[in-house]
Every structure is written in C-alpha cells, then in structure tokens.
Amino acid sequence: MSTIQAVRPSPIAGSWYPGDEKTLRVQVNGFIDHARPSEFPGQAIGLISPHAGYAYSGPTAGYSYRCVKNKSYDLVVVASPLHEYLPYPFITSSHEMYATPLGTLPIDKDLMDQLNTTFYAASGVQIISIANDREHSLEIQLPFLQCALAAPFKLLPIMVREEDPTALQQFGEALAKVVRGKNALLVASTDLSHFFTLDQAEILDKNMLSKVEALSPEEVLRAERENTGFACGSGAVAVILWAAKALGASRATILHHSTSADSTHDRSQVVGYGAAVLS
Numbered sequence: 001m002s003t004i005q006a007v008r009p010s011p012i013a014g015s016w017y018p019g020d021e022k023t024l025r026v027q028v029n030g031f032i033d034h035a036r037p038s039e040f041p042g043q044a045i046g047l048i049s050p051h052a053g054y055a056y057s058g059p060t061a062g063y064s065y066r067c068v069k070n071k072s073y074d075l076v077v078v079a080s081p082l083h084e085y086l087p088y089p090f091i092t093s094s095h096e097m098y099a100t101p102l103g104t105l106p107i108d109k110d111l112m113d114q115l116n117t118t119f120y121a122a123s124g125v126q127i128i129s130i131a132n133d134r135e136h137s138l139e140i141q142l143p144f145l146q147c148a149l150a151a152p153f154k155l156l157p158i159m160v161r162e163e164d165p166t167a168l169q170q171f172g173e174a175l176a177k178v179v180r181g182k183n184a185l186l187v188a189s190t191d192l193s194h195f196f197t198l199d200q201a202e203i204l205d206k207n208m209l210s211k212v213e214a215l216s217p218e219e220v221l222r223a224e225r226e227n228t229g230f231a232c233g234s235g236a237v238a239v240i241l242w243a244a245k246a247l248g249a250s251r252a253t254i255l256h257h258s259t260s261a262d263s264t265h266d267r268s269q270v271v272g273y274g275a276a277v278l279s
Helices: 021-034 054-066 109-123 142-148 165-179 198-213 217-226 234-246
Strands: 046-049 075-081 090-093 097-100 103-106 128-130 154-160 184-189 194-196 252-259 270-278
Touching (some): 021 054, 046 054, 046 234, 054 142, 054 252, 054 270, 075 165, 075 234, 103 142, 109 154, 109 165, 154 165, 154 234, 165 217, 165 234, 198 217, 198 252, 198 270, 217 234, 234 270
Antiparallel strands (some): 090 154, 097 103, 194 270
C-alpha cells in the first residue's frame, strides 16, 4: 500500500500564479500594497476573496488581504468550493501541509479532528480527507496569506460541496465552536457570476454582494438557487458567514468589485470578483 506524502505539492504554481518565489512575492505584495486601505469597525474576523488566476482577480484579492496586512494569527481557516465532482459534502486534505513557492503551511490536524467530531455529533456527517487534489480555489489564497501575515500560522483547509442550508449552518456553527477563543482568521474563497455580459454581471454581482453585506448566509444561498446572483463558492461563503456571526461578527464591508473585463477587455463573457471583510 502506498503512503500519502506529507506535503501536498502545488498543481497550479507557474500557471495560476508565478512559480518563482521572488516573482510571486513581488506580485502579491504589489496587489496588497496597491489596494486602498478600507475602514471597517472592530477587528477582522473573516475575509471573502476571489480565486481566479492572479492576472484576473489578484487586484481585488489585494483589497481583502490589505485588511490583515502585518497582522498575526495562530490559525487560518480557508473554506473553498471543490470544482471537481466527489460525492462528499465536506472535504479536507489528507496531507500534513500545503506547499507554495513561498514555503509550506502546516495543517492543524488536531483541530480538524475536533471539527470532525463536533460536526458529526451535530449532523451525523463526517469530513472526508482526500490526497493530491487539484483544487485551485483553496490554494490560490495561500500566497496572499503568506505575504500579508506577519508570522507563521497553521491552516484548516475545508472544501465545500454541500448546498443544503441546514447542513451548512451546522458546519459553520461547529467551526465556530472549535475555533472560539483562538487567534483565528476565517477566509471564504469564491468568484461571482460566470460568463454573462459585463452589464448582466454588474447586476448579478451587485445583488450577491448585497446579501454578503447583509451578513445573510440564507440569502446568499437563496440568490444562488434563484439565479439572481452567483457565487461558485456560495456554500463556503455561507459556512464562513455562519461561523463569523457565531464568533461575534456584526458587519460585512464590501471592499472591491471587478470583472475579468478589466484585464481581458472582453465585455461579452466575464467573470466577477468581489472582496469583503467580516468584523
């Protein structure tokens, strides 16, 4: 029987973002430093950040991570969608750490076990561990965290395929329970509308971002179901919103919105990107 290697190697470095350490660090720091600082009440409990290739969504992601520049956290939870099909509602990595060109990030396996136990007690559902996934939407956040944060941290990676509001709320509340009292940051990875005209995308994205701004995971999921707004990571966003609210968040501040048309100049089929901070 083959053993799982400890480090998950990056399947996207050199394509979705630069594979060279120096080039990557310069690019990511540039996105963060060029983002206009945003005022928001209290301390950042969570972020919402896009996950396209950096050439497209990097400038918007910079606005999210500007909010935590030079901050220190012991733990960062990153919740993302899983774009490939697997018949599991909640998924994590079997590896012990993630690798990017900026170094490795250890997974907090003990806390993941606690989350699995807590969520299973509430729902009867287990978090499934997989190896060698190729999911870009979770990994794409990691170089931003490695550049923005002032100190090393442990990672809690979660990939969400569940769409049922009850299950997502149970998961978000279980997550809040296991991280309460810890110096933790929550991150939801999502893009917005896909392949509408620019005019259509502006309307759809504005509606979805209004649901985020209202701190309403229920309405985020409703907009997705009713096709009035789109977020490919709507389940991940809902989980993070429920967790952040349970941890005391009372405000979501929309920081930035853009589309792929800003870089491609193609207005016929665009992808939307949004950044927000939960505090």
